[in-house]
Amino acid sequence: MTPQREVRAVYDDQTIRVYQAYNDAIADAALSAGTFVAPFKRSRMTWIKPSFLWMMYRSGWARKDADQHRILALDISRTGFEWALRNSCLSDAASRLGAAEARRLMDASPVRVQWDPERDLHHNPLEHRSIQIGLSGEAVDRYVDDWISAVGDVTSVAHEIGAAVERREFELATSLLPQERLYPLPGEIAARLASDQGDTDA
Numbered sequence: 001m002t003p004q005r006e007v008r009a010v011y012d013d014q015t016i017r018v019y020q021a022y023n024d025a026i027a028d029a030a031l032s033a034g035t036f037v038a039p040f041k042r043s044r045m046t047w048i049k050p051s052f053l054w055m056m057y058r059s060g061w062a063r064k065d066a067d068q069h070r071i072l073a074l075d076i077s078r079t080g081f082e083w084a085l086r087n088s089c090l091s092d093a094a095s096r097l098g099a100a101e102a103r104r105l106m107d108a109s110p111v112r113v114q115w116d117p118e119r120d121l122h123h124n125p126l127e128h129r130s131i132q133i134g135l136s137g138e139a140v141d142r143y144v145d146d147w148i149s150a151v152g153d154v155t156s157v158a159h160e161i162g163a164a165v166e167r168r169e170f171e172l173a174t175s176l177l178p179q180e181r182l183y184p185l186p187g188e189i190a191a192r193l194a195s196d197q198g199d200t201d202a
Contacts (some may be wrong), residue, residue: 002126003197004115004127004128004129004196005128005129005131005193005194005195005196005197006094006128006183006197007050007131007183007185007189007193007197008050008130008180008183009050009051009180009181009183010050010052010178010180010181011181011183013078014078015075015076015077015078015149015150016050016075016081016183017050017073017074017075017077017178018048018081018133018152019048019049019050019051019052019055019071019072019073019074020046020047020048020055020071020074020147021055021058021059021065021068021071021072022067022070022072022139023066023070024041024069024070025039026040027070027072027153028068029153030072030153031152031153034148034151035145035148035151036143036148038146040047040072040144042140042144044114044136045112045136045140046134046135046136046143047132047133047135048074048132048133048135048143049132049133050079050130050131050180050183051059051118051130051131051180052154052178053119053120053121053130053177054119054130054132055071056118056123056158056161057119057123057158059071060068060162060167061158061161061162062155062158062162064157069155070153071154071157072151072152072153072154073151073152073153073162074148074150074151074156075148075149075150075152076143076147076149077147077149080143080146080179081147081184082189084133084143085111085113085185085192085193086189086192087109087110087111087131087139088109088111088112088113088133088192089105089111089113090111090112090113090114090193090194091113091114091134103170110135110136110137110138110139110140111133111135111136111139111194112136113131113132113133113134114131114132114134115129115130115131115132115193116129116130116132117129117130117187121161121165121170121174122165132135136199157176160176161176182197185197
Protein backbone atom coordinates (compact mmCIF):
# COMPACT_ATOMS: atom_id res chain seq x y z
CA MET A 1 0.00 0.00 0.00
CA THR A 2 1.27 3.49 -0.88
CA PRO A 3 2.02 5.57 2.24
CA GLN A 4 -0.72 8.14 2.71
CA ARG A 5 1.41 11.29 2.69
CA GLU A 6 4.36 11.38 0.30
CA VAL A 7 5.65 14.09 -2.02
CA ARG A 8 5.88 12.82 -5.60
CA ALA A 9 7.04 15.04 -8.44
CA VAL A 10 9.08 15.46 -11.60
CA TYR A 11 12.49 16.68 -10.45
CA ASP A 12 16.22 16.60 -11.11
CA ASP A 13 19.27 17.53 -9.05
CA GLN A 14 18.44 21.24 -9.06
CA THR A 15 14.73 21.73 -9.75
CA ILE A 16 11.28 20.36 -9.02
CA ARG A 17 8.21 20.86 -11.23
CA VAL A 18 4.97 22.32 -9.92
CA TYR A 19 1.72 23.19 -11.68
CA GLN A 20 -0.66 26.12 -11.61
CA ALA A 21 -3.76 27.05 -13.60
CA TYR A 22 -4.44 30.59 -14.81
CA ASN A 23 -6.32 32.62 -17.39
CA ASP A 24 -4.81 33.64 -20.73
CA ALA A 25 -3.59 37.04 -19.57
CA ILE A 26 -1.58 35.75 -16.60
CA ALA A 27 -0.32 32.66 -18.44
CA ASP A 28 0.84 34.55 -21.54
CA ALA A 29 2.61 37.21 -19.45
CA ALA A 30 4.40 34.55 -17.37
CA LEU A 31 5.48 32.60 -20.46
CA SER A 32 6.85 35.77 -22.03
CA ALA A 33 8.70 36.98 -18.91
CA GLY A 34 9.86 33.60 -17.62
CA THR A 35 8.18 34.30 -14.28
CA PHE A 36 5.02 35.91 -12.98
CA VAL A 37 4.39 39.57 -13.79
CA ALA A 38 1.23 41.70 -13.93
CA PRO A 39 -1.65 40.94 -14.09
CA PHE A 40 -0.47 38.31 -11.56
CA LYS A 41 -1.03 39.71 -8.06
CA ARG A 42 1.60 39.03 -5.41
CA SER A 43 -0.81 40.10 -2.68
CA ARG A 44 -2.90 36.94 -3.10
CA MET A 45 -1.99 33.48 -1.85
CA THR A 46 -0.88 31.32 -4.76
CA TRP A 47 -1.07 27.51 -4.63
CA ILE A 48 1.49 25.25 -6.28
CA LYS A 49 0.96 21.55 -6.87
CA PRO A 50 3.61 18.93 -7.75
CA SER A 51 0.94 16.40 -8.80
CA PHE A 52 -0.11 16.62 -12.45
CA LEU A 53 -3.18 14.43 -11.91
CA TRP A 54 -4.39 16.55 -8.99
CA MET A 55 -4.04 19.61 -11.23
CA MET A 56 -6.05 17.79 -13.90
CA TYR A 57 -8.76 17.00 -11.38
CA ARG A 58 -8.85 20.63 -10.25
CA SER A 59 -8.99 21.98 -13.82
CA GLY A 60 -11.05 19.25 -15.50
CA TRP A 61 -8.28 18.51 -18.03
CA ALA A 62 -7.90 22.30 -18.53
CA ARG A 63 -11.54 22.69 -19.57
CA LYS A 64 -13.35 23.32 -16.29
CA ASP A 65 -12.97 27.03 -15.59
CA ALA A 66 -12.55 29.88 -18.06
CA ASP A 67 -10.30 31.68 -15.57
CA GLN A 68 -8.07 28.63 -14.98
CA HIS A 69 -7.94 26.87 -18.35
CA ARG A 70 -4.22 27.37 -19.01
CA ILE A 71 -1.97 24.91 -17.19
CA LEU A 72 1.56 26.08 -16.47
CA ALA A 73 4.43 23.77 -15.54
CA LEU A 74 7.01 25.66 -13.50
CA ASP A 75 10.47 24.38 -12.70
CA ILE A 76 11.56 25.88 -9.40
CA SER A 77 14.70 25.41 -7.35
CA ARG A 78 14.72 22.56 -4.88
CA THR A 79 16.28 24.89 -2.32
CA GLY A 80 13.32 27.25 -2.73
CA PHE A 81 10.81 24.41 -2.57
CA GLU A 82 12.36 23.11 0.63
CA TRP A 83 12.51 26.63 2.11
CA ALA A 84 8.75 26.83 1.58
CA LEU A 85 8.20 23.51 3.34
CA ARG A 86 10.50 24.45 6.24
CA ASN A 87 8.53 27.68 6.72
CA SER A 88 5.09 26.13 6.39
CA CYS A 89 2.17 25.44 8.66
CA LEU A 90 -0.28 22.61 8.05
CA SER A 91 -3.79 23.81 7.25
CA ASP A 92 -5.20 21.30 9.74
CA ALA A 93 -2.94 22.50 12.57
CA ALA A 94 -5.90 23.42 14.78
CA SER A 95 -7.06 19.81 14.92
CA ARG A 96 -3.63 18.75 16.19
CA LEU A 97 -2.41 21.67 18.28
CA GLY A 98 -5.48 23.59 19.37
CA ALA A 99 -6.82 26.84 17.99
CA ALA A 100 -4.51 29.27 19.81
CA GLU A 101 -1.25 27.51 18.93
CA ALA A 102 -2.42 26.91 15.35
CA ARG A 103 -3.21 30.63 14.93
CA ARG A 104 0.22 31.57 16.27
CA LEU A 105 1.90 29.24 13.77
CA MET A 106 -0.23 30.42 10.87
CA ASP A 107 0.48 34.07 11.64
CA ALA A 108 4.21 33.32 11.67
CA SER A 109 4.23 31.16 8.53
CA PRO A 110 4.11 32.52 4.95
CA VAL A 111 3.28 29.04 3.63
CA ARG A 112 0.29 26.73 4.10
CA VAL A 113 0.43 23.02 3.35
CA GLN A 114 -2.52 20.73 2.93
CA TRP A 115 -2.79 17.10 1.95
CA ASP A 116 -5.69 16.28 -0.39
CA PRO A 117 -6.67 12.90 -1.85
CA GLU A 118 -4.64 12.10 -4.97
CA ARG A 119 -6.71 11.41 -8.09
CA ASP A 120 -6.68 8.79 -10.82
CA LEU A 121 -7.32 9.24 -14.55
CA HIS A 122 -11.07 9.43 -13.87
CA HIS A 123 -10.60 12.04 -11.11
CA ASN A 124 -11.62 9.48 -8.50
CA PRO A 125 -10.00 10.02 -5.07
CA LEU A 126 -7.25 7.59 -4.10
CA GLU A 127 -6.32 6.55 -0.59
CA HIS A 128 -2.96 8.31 -0.63
CA ARG A 129 -2.67 12.07 -0.67
CA SER A 130 -1.11 14.84 -2.73
CA ILE A 131 0.56 17.92 -1.29
CA GLN A 132 -0.73 21.42 -2.06
CA ILE A 133 1.45 24.38 -1.07
CA GLY A 134 0.02 27.87 -0.59
CA LEU A 135 2.49 30.75 -0.79
CA SER A 136 1.87 34.21 0.63
CA GLY A 137 3.86 37.32 1.51
CA GLU A 138 7.62 36.67 1.56
CA ALA A 139 7.14 33.22 0.02
CA VAL A 140 5.42 34.67 -3.07
CA ASP A 141 8.23 37.19 -3.55
CA ARG A 142 10.86 34.46 -3.28
CA TYR A 143 8.89 32.23 -5.67
CA VAL A 144 8.50 34.91 -8.34
CA ASP A 145 11.92 36.57 -8.00
CA ASP A 146 14.26 33.71 -7.13
CA TRP A 147 12.88 30.19 -7.44
CA ILE A 148 11.36 29.95 -10.93
CA SER A 149 13.83 28.87 -13.60
CA ALA A 150 11.46 27.82 -16.39
CA VAL A 151 7.80 28.30 -17.30
CA GLY A 152 6.08 25.94 -19.74
CA ASP A 153 2.54 25.59 -21.05
CA VAL A 154 1.18 22.03 -20.78
CA THR A 155 -2.43 22.86 -21.64
CA SER A 156 -2.27 20.91 -24.92
CA VAL A 157 -0.89 17.88 -23.06
CA ALA A 158 -3.79 18.11 -20.61
CA HIS A 159 -6.26 18.19 -23.51
CA GLU A 160 -4.56 15.24 -25.21
CA ILE A 161 -4.61 13.06 -22.10
CA GLY A 162 -8.17 14.05 -21.28
CA ALA A 163 -9.30 13.15 -24.81
CA ALA A 164 -7.56 9.77 -24.54
CA VAL A 165 -9.41 9.07 -21.28
CA GLU A 166 -12.72 10.00 -22.91
CA ARG A 167 -11.95 7.53 -25.72
CA ARG A 168 -11.12 4.91 -23.05
CA GLU A 169 -7.57 4.69 -24.35
CA PHE A 170 -6.19 4.38 -20.85
CA GLU A 171 -2.83 2.89 -21.81
CA LEU A 172 -2.16 5.86 -24.10
CA ALA A 173 -3.32 8.32 -21.45
CA THR A 174 -1.04 6.76 -18.84
CA SER A 175 1.94 6.83 -21.21
CA LEU A 176 1.50 10.59 -21.66
CA LEU A 177 1.53 11.39 -17.95
CA PRO A 178 4.62 13.04 -16.45
CA GLN A 179 6.81 10.48 -14.70
CA GLU A 180 6.57 11.56 -11.08
CA ARG A 181 8.62 9.83 -8.40
CA LEU A 182 9.16 10.02 -4.68
CA TYR A 183 10.85 13.29 -3.73
CA PRO A 184 13.60 12.93 -1.09
CA LEU A 185 12.39 15.03 1.82
CA PRO A 186 14.89 15.89 4.55
CA GLY A 187 13.79 14.26 7.79
CA GLU A 188 12.92 17.46 9.66
CA ILE A 189 10.69 18.59 6.77
CA ALA A 190 8.91 15.23 6.63
CA ALA A 191 8.21 15.54 10.36
CA ARG A 192 6.95 19.11 9.98
CA LEU A 193 4.55 18.03 7.23
CA ALA A 194 3.31 14.96 9.12
CA SER A 195 4.56 12.99 6.11
CA ASP A 196 4.85 9.20 6.05
CA GLN A 197 8.20 9.31 4.28
CA GLY A 198 10.37 9.35 7.37
CA ASP A 199 13.97 10.45 6.89
CA THR A 200 14.60 10.36 3.14
CA ASP A 201 17.55 12.71 2.94
CA ALA A 202 19.26 12.39 -0.44
